[in-house]
């Protein structure tokens with residue numbers, strides 16, 4: 001197994017280094033000693049600034065902000081909006097790809113449930129059992145969904161799929177995070193909306209779901225677990241159908257979509273990506289319950305634009321890890337978030353997450369998506 005190490009990169013002299021203290025941002029660059037190591041020189045400054053939409057490098061996104069509060073971050077855009085409302089306004093055949101991690105159980109990000117989570121009391125959020133003495137953050141408990149909630153969940157993803165079919169270009173891909181327990185329901189609903197199911201991308205990661213003994217009978221059944229302990233996260237791969245009779249090469253020429261980008265010329269994209277739980281340094285930057293690691297998001301975001309250009313959208317961006325990955329790769333992305341606190345968080349977090357460097361060895365390992373476990 002290759003070790004993944006995170007570090008910083010000085011914006012002034014380009015020096016890469018590993019921090020001793022994981023939780024705190026360094027005060028100066030250890031090489032050039034600049035206290036401004038984390039901000040580009042004024043002429044290059046391109047983050048956390050409100051841009052007029054006629055700015056050259058944002059012209060492809062012109063018109064997609066509608067009348068929502070927004071901020072440009074580099075060549076990307078974050079909006080404070082309900083993504084269903086926003087998707088309804090997007091002209092047909094506009095977006096090249098969607099990469100997103102939706103509210104799986106639909107209701108866990110309702111304001112009432114967020115308050116219950118913050119209060120540590122009730123609702124769909126539960127503290128997973130501790131097996132090594134350390135305190136766990138609450139996870140949403142999807143097995144608690146009733147039949148009615150499962151029906152609502154299916155309706156939610158069907159409507160979401162229909163809106164995506166409208167906004168995506170023909171051949172545009174959706175990569176959508178799910179979990180082993182709910183993926184069957186979510187993926188069926190997306191297919192019923194008119195999307196093609198194209199397989200799954202497996203993020204190899206140990207979560208804290210499953211593997212528990214039957215509740216309140218742990219001692220009676222010590223050799224039993226009610227669900228397998230989850231060791232992967234399935235990401236559904238969907239595509240807006242190509243026009244009848246159109247080949248992939250024609251679709252690439254006409255719509256710049258229809259296929260994936262290889263990590264490099266020699267290797268095709270693999271559908272298993274060895275991953276990790278989100279590193280502490282990223283959680284310290286973005287305190288969101290579902291933040292995904294940059295080491296996973298960057299190769300995923302890289303893969304969805306087959307020609308390396310176009311517009312990616314994350315309609316449920318949370319703290320903005322998808323937009324940060326796009327920013328790190330020099331790609332254009334629009335992120336939508338409905339919850340005010342997370343929208344504000346994304347504006348601060350995206351430039352910092354995008355700046356996180358991974359050492360050259362690791363970068364090669366991740367972009368090649370090698371499976372040498």
Ligand SMILES: C[S@@+](CC[C@H](N)C(=O)[O-])C[C@H]1O[C@@H](n2cnc3c(N)ncnc32)[C@H](O)[C@@H]1O
Pocket residue numbers: 081082083084101102103104109288290291292315316317318319320321322336337338339342
């Ligand atoms: C699972 S989280 C995504 C976290 C993200 N992957 C990250 O790295 O931070 C889903 C997010 O979608 C937001 N959300 C839920 N419904 C929404 C809607 N209708 N429109 C926009 N955002 C929504 C929630 O507030 C939540 O932050």
